[in-house]
Amino acid sequence: VDLNEALREAAAEPPPTSIDLDALIRQESRRERRQRWLSGTGIAAGVAATVGVAAIGFSGGALPGRFAAGGAPPCPVVSPAPSGASGSPGSASGNPSGGASGSPGSASGNPSGGASGNPSSASGKPSGGASGSPGGGPQATTGPVRPRGPVPTESCGIAARRFNQALTDTLHRVAPGATLTNTRNVRLAPVWFERDPNGAFIADVTMRHGNRVNRVYIEITPYANAPTRQKACGDFLEGCTHEVQSDGTMVVKMATGKQKIRMPDGTFAQSLPGIDLIVDGPFGYVEVYRPDGTLVVASIVQSVRRMTENVPDNVDDDELNIPEPAVINADQLKVLAQTPQLTLFP
Amino acid sequence: VVHSTDTEAYREFVSARMEQWRRTAYLLCGSWHTADDLVSTALMKLYRHWRRVVAMQNPEGYVHRILLRAWLDERRRPWRREHVNARPPDRAGGVDPSSVADKLAMLGLLAELPPRRRAVLVLRYFCDLSVEDTADVLDCSTGTVKSQTARALESLRARLVGISVANDVNHIVEEDLWT
Numbered sequence: 001v002d003l004n005e006a007l008r009e010a011a012a013e014p015p016p017t018s019i020d021l022d023a024l025i026r027q028e029s030r031r032e033r034r035q036r037w038l039s040g041t042g043i044a045a046g047v048a049a050t051v052g053v054a055a056i057g058f059s060g061g062a063l064p065g066r067f068a069a070g071g072a073p074p075c076p077v078v079s080p081a082p083s084g085a086s087g088s089p090g091s092a093s094g095n096p097s098g099g100a101s102g103s104p105g106s107a108s109g110n111p112s113g114g115a116s117g118n119p120s121s122a123s124g125k126p127s128g129g130a131s132g133s134p135g136g137g138p139q140a141t142t143g144p145v146r147p148r149g150p151v152p153t154e155s156c157g158i159a160a161r162r163f164n165q166a167l168t169d170t171l172h173r174v175a176p177g178a179t180l181t182n183t184r185n186v187r188l189a190p191v192w193f194e195r196d197p198n199g200a201f202i203a204d205v206t207m208r209h210g211n212r213v214n215r216v217y218i219e220i221t222p223y224a225n226a227p228t229r230q231k232a233c234g235d236f237l238e239g240c241t242h243e244v245q246s247d248g249t250m251v252v253k254m255a256t257g258k259q260k261i262r263m264p265d266g267t268f269a270q271s272l273p274g275i276d277l278i279v280d281g282p283f284g285y286v287e288v289y290r291p292d293g294t295l296v297v298a299s300i301v302q303s304v305r306r307m308t309e310n311v312p313d314n315v316d317d318d319e320l321n322i323p324e325p326a327v328i329n330a331d332q333l334k335v336l337a338q339t340p341q342l343t344l345f346p
Numbered sequence: 347v348v349h350s351t352d353t354e355a356y357r358e359f360v361s362a363r364m365e366q367w368r369r370t371a372y373l374l375c376g377s378w379h380t381a382d383d384l385v386s387t388a389l390m391k392l393y394r395h396w397r398r399v400v401a402m403q404n405p406e407g408y409v410h411r412i413l414l415r416a417w418l419d420e421r422r423r424p425w426r427r428e429h430v431n432a433r434p435p436d437r438a439g440g441v442d443p444s445s446v447a448d449k450l451a452m453l454g455l456l457a458e459l460p461p462r463r464r465a466v467l468v469l470r471y472f473c474d475l476s477v478e479d480t481a482d483v484l485d486c487s488t489g490t491v492k493s494q495t496a497r498a499l500e501s502l503r504a505r506l507v508g509i510s511v512a513n514d515v516n517h518i519v520e521e522d523l524w525t
Contacts, residue, residue, distance in 0.1 A: 003467070003471045003499075003502075004471045004472070004474075006452050007373060007452065007467075007468065007471055007472040008472065009452065010373060010452035010453055010456075011369035011370075011372050011373050011472070014365065014368055014369060014372065014378060015378050017364070017365075017368060017382055017385075018379075018382045019364065019368075019382050019385060019386050019389070021357060021360060021361065021364070021389070024386065024389055024390065024393070025353055025356070025357065025393065027390075028390055028393045028394065029353075
């Protein structure tokens with residue numbers, strides 16, 4: 001007997017493994033995809049800081065300031081970091097610009113006479129954008145690569161206001177009594193859509209109801225081709241539903257489950273004192289592909305509290321994170337994402 | 347981003363080596379359950395960095411490194427601090443030669459070693475890594491590997507008094523000191 005042999009003997013006849021490689025790959029793919037998507041805000045912010053806002057226009061590459069000069073509301077763009085910007089802080093209505101002329105709700109109620117309700121209408125669909133980069137944004141730099149799609153023609157500022165109003169209304173409808181705050185900057189209106197350098201509108205809202213806290217993230221962007229189920233669900237078909245509705249809208253919904261999500265920018269932790277940076281809680285994710293070329297991505301992260309005191313022996317690390325009850329569930333998230341006014345082509 | 351073709355390569359790479367990694371982890375931690383946890387952690391990290399790992403000259407070394415770090419991290423958790431309870435039976439004159447080959451006895455001997463010495467032995471005599479590769483995994487110099495090996499083997503020898511294994515160990519110690 002030598003040492004090599006003794007070691008081999010000692011590790012001989014292992015029991016069947018508890019490692020499920022397929023499950024591990026699925027879990028990691030899911031984590032990677034969501035983390036990449038969640039960090040989009042941070043990446044976009046970095047890009048915005050680098051390239052400045054001058055390159056960002058909605059149609060025709062106009063500057064945000066030129067929207068204002070032309071009478072339209074300014075185009076809110078992703079800021080590098082919560083900056084304590086002026087804005088209209090704490091507006092319960094979510095109207096970011098102090099509601100200058102007319103209610104955005106009235107303008108957006110159904111501006112196109114039901115075109116958004118029937119997005120398969122050919123006339124409602126703008127011509128495909130050859131450039132694929134709405135407003136000629138700085139696609140070539142860095143940041144998340146988004147599918148190319150038709151180019152919206154609506155003014156960025158008007159679209160943002162319309163989205164703000166629509167999402168605020170829907171949030172109040174699906175979660176009456178919940179308090180809304182802006183996750184990225186509490187001094188801004190709770191629901192505040194901003195353009196990122198790739199042309200996507202994003203909003204990041206924290207919902208509180210009693211001691212329940214959720215973070216809701218909405219992204220609205222053009223797309224060219226709806227993915228197949230295989231592609232939409234990626235490597236984790238299990239727990240992923242793919243539904244094509246009668247009007248042609250495709251809805252992809254990921255089952256909620258306990259996932260480890262580390263927020264790269266830490267915004268969630270910063271805005272929610274007492275909650276650990278590592279968010280390890282149930283998660284909901286919905287993608288809505290409208291036939292008019294609008295993709296709405298909605299995600300919700302459920303907050304957790306991490307047990308740090310009186311930790312009993314032999315407690316698994318995962319068990320230290322105690323999920324808080326959710327404010328809204330995945331089905332309600334789907335309702336949010338399907339808000340008719342959340343379209344780039346009203 | 348790991349694409350489907352990468353995933354297949356990853357699956358192939360892992361499937362071919364997972365049993366060996368489990369055994370390595372088991373020799374480090376002494377529990378098959380914990381070994382599976384360690385390997386799972388290593389597999390996750392491997393997946394996350396797969397594209398970078400495949401470009402490495404020695405991807406297995408990378409796995410050994412994350413496996414080892416996962417084990418060291420695991421040991422640092424307060425409620426998982428290791429309590430040596432797999433001591434080999436105390437008998438006059440040390441361990442009975444007949445029980446040396448016994449798995450529990452071997453694990454007990456390993457468990458008595460400080461972590462890095464245990465790691466050195468496992469890497470060198472179970473994984474058959476060279477001194478250089480072991481130093482790479484442990485992120486230390488080759489001299490440290492040699493001295494740690496010598497001390498680990500000395501410790502084993504102290505437990506294995508007057509038995510054949512001790513002779514083998516003696517040979518190894520001498521070889522190590524001269525290489």
